[in-house]
Amino acid sequence: MVSERSAVQAEVLVASNRGPVSYGLGEDGGLTAKRGGGGLVSGLSAIGQSTRGAERLDEGQRSGDGQADAVWVCAALGDGDREAVRRTGGVLDPGDTGGQRVRMLDIPAEVYAAAYNGIANSVLWFVHHMLYQTPLEPVFDAEFRAQWAAYETYNAAFADALAESAADGAAVLVQDYHLALVPGMLRERRPDLRIAHFSHTPWAPAEYFAILPDDIQRQLALGILGADRANFLTRRWAENFLACAETGLGGQCERVRPEDGAPGIVALVPERKARTTWIGVHGLGADAAFLRERAHRPDVEERMTALRAQIGGPDRKTIVRVDRTELSKNIVRGMLAYRQLLADRPEWRERVVHVAFAYPSRQDLAVYRDYTAEVERVAGEINAEYGTPGWQPVVLHVKDDFARSLAAYRLADVALVNPIRDGMNLVAKEIPVVSDAGCALVLSREAGAHEELGAHALTVNPYDVTGTAEALHEALSMDEGERAARCERLAAAATALPPARWFLDQLQELRG
Numbered sequence: 001m002v003s004e005r006s007a008v009q010a011e012v013l014v015a016s017n018r019g020p021v022s023y024g025l026g027e028d029g030g031l032t033a034k035r036g037g038g039g040l041v042s043g044l045s046a047i048g049q050s051t052r053g054a055e056r057l058d059e060g061q062r063s064g065d066g067q068a069d070a071v072w073v074c075a076a077l078g079d080g081d082r083e084a085v086r087r088t089g090g091v092l093d094p095g096d097t098g099g100q101r102v103r104m105l106d107i108p109a110e111v112y113a114a115a116y117n118g119i120a121n122s123v124l125w126f127v128h129h130m131l132y133q134t135p136l137e138p139v140f141d142a143e144f145r146a147q148w149a150a151y152e153t154y155n156a157a158f159a160d161a162l163a164e165s166a167a168d169g170a171a172v173l174v175q176d177y178h179l180a181l182v183p184g185m186l187r188e189r190r191p192d193l194r195i196a197h198f199s200h201t202p203w204a205p206a207e208y209f210a211i212l213p214d215d216i217q218r219q220l221a222l223g224i225l226g227a228d229r230a231n232f233l234t235r236r237w238a239e240n241f242l243a244c245a246e247t248g249l250g251g252q253c254e255r256v257r258p259e260d261g262a263p264g265i266v267a268l269v270p271e272r273k274a275r276t277t278w279i280g281v282h283g284l285g286a287d288a289a290f291l292r293e294r295a296h297r298p299d300v301e302e303r304m305t306a307l308r309a310q311i312g313g314p315d316r317k318t319i320v321r322v323d324r325t326e327l328s329k330n331i332v333r334g335m336l337a338y339r340q341l342l343a344d345r346p347e348w349r350e351r352v353v354h355v356a357f358a359y360p361s362r363q364d365l366a367v368y369r370d371y372t373a374e375v376e377r378v379a380g381e382i383n384a385e386y387g388t389p390g391w392q393p394v395v396l397h398v399k400d401d402f403a404r405s406l407a408a409y410r411l412a413d414v415a416l417v418n419p420i421r422d423g424m425n426l427v428a429k430e431i432p433v434v435s436d437a438g439c440a441l442v443l444s445r446e447a448g449a450h451e452e453l454g455a456h457a458l459t460v461n462p463y464d465v466t467g468t469a470e471a472l473h474e475a476l477s478m479d480e481g482e483r484a485a486r487c488e489r490l491a492a493a494a495t496a497l498p499p500a501r502w503f504l505d506q507l508q509e510l511r512g
């Protein structure tokens with residue numbers, strides 16, 4: 001397949017569903033840009049730090065020859081984004097994006113909704129996080145097939161845009177389950193490119209992945225194996241992917257284990273002319289420098305004052321959690337564990353507050369709206385059951401506010417991170433870096449972060465409410481010296497691979 005090339009050709013391209021900026025559309029027709037954060041944003045802005053990247057960047061700027069250092073391709077997510085694409089042709093103002101070149105794709109709204117809500121978030125997310133209640137769901141019927149066709153169209157739109165914008169032999173880093181078919185599609189369009197795929201989620205065990213229809217399993221495995229490198233957050237997820245590829249592709253996929261035991265594992269796909277895909281592990285860490293600086297700004301101090309007033313008494317301890325209101329985060333069981341703590345250990349009543357931030361997520365899906373309502377209901381029940389005039393046992397906030405999250409991080413005595421399943425969980429890594437007095441971490445064994453932090457945390461089975469209540473008691477009772485020492489070890493492990501290094505390692509590996 002031959003593709004058209006656009007005027008600007010990039011040496012490095014990143015593709016993800018959600019880009020580094022989104023736009024709100026005011027009633028007066030004005031657009032407000034809102035910049036996002038996260039590992040990819042820091043990673044991409046670090047390209048200039050890599051030797052080859054820096055050379056290219058200088059060349060491009062000097063020569064004005066149409067070579068761009070990097071381009072980020074993402075989707076328009078809502079009306080504001082679509083309007084921005086209409087006004088700019090999709091090439092966004094670098095002033096809005098923190099200086100990054102961003103190409104935003106306006107995929108038809110109904111195609112986007114079916115791909116994002118239908119397949120990505122209601123099928124792939126559910127499979128990888130093992131969220132189905134299997135007696136009734138999933139049902140792979142005609143509606144699913146129509147949504148799958150939309151998912152293919154949406155992936156093809158990304159593959160087309162990347163093929164158009166990539167310089168000869170460019171490096172393309174494709175992100176996440178939304179774009180699982182892109183590596184294979186892009187390789188067909190541009191065999192000269194170096195392509196990587198990164199999974200930010202867990203990968204399902206082979207027996208669970210087998211819930212999906214056989215042809216869909218094959219398409220997903222072949223899509224990702226279209227990349228030269230398929231990267232995961234932990235070895236566990238990488239191993240699961242390999243098992244799924246072997247099962248789904250049968251004899252087409254041959255696995256080779258490197259003799260040196262290096263994380264790189266090779267999969268051969270003879271059907272694709274014995275191409276090799278290296279499977280890698282890159283455990284994204286917290287950005288210590290950014291977090292520590294940001295957490296000491298005046299807006300965070302203000303919010304600490306407000307939170308302290310809500311917590312009450314100066315000697316009260318805090319159990320902090322900060323999540324999207326996401327089914328896999330297990331917020332309700334966390335609250336049930338807190339309720340059991342108050343029931344079984346009355347000595348903690350009036351002496352502890354559960355500070356729970358549950359920020360809105362995926363509210364187009366009924367199951368997420370219901371879950372949000374359940375979180376609020378259980379928090380209300382605990383407050384009604386145990387609250388006193390001077391003590392509100394659960395302080396729940398549902399409006400997203402990063403400065404307030406950092407304020408809670410600083411005040412945390414105990415961090416509760418108990419997901420059913422999670423690719424990594426950066427909150428588990430961020431709180432110990434920022435906590436003022438040093439916090440204890442109660443951590444689910446099913447979070448990817450457990451591979452790195454487990455030795456210094458209190459490990460819980462996320463389904464075991466009684467066990468979680470006991471771990472909360474142990475964390476609250478921990479001697480201050482031990483807590484601070486553990487917290488230091490947690491922070492060191494959490495920051496071992498900062499986002500810029502995480503990204504540049506992958507880029508350098510890809511360029512070989």
Ligand code: F6P
Binds near residue numbers: 018176200362423
């Ligand atoms: O964990 C995968 C991921 O894509 C994260 O990178 C991100 O935090 C989350 O899912 C966001 O989901 P959404 O874009 O649907 O809000």
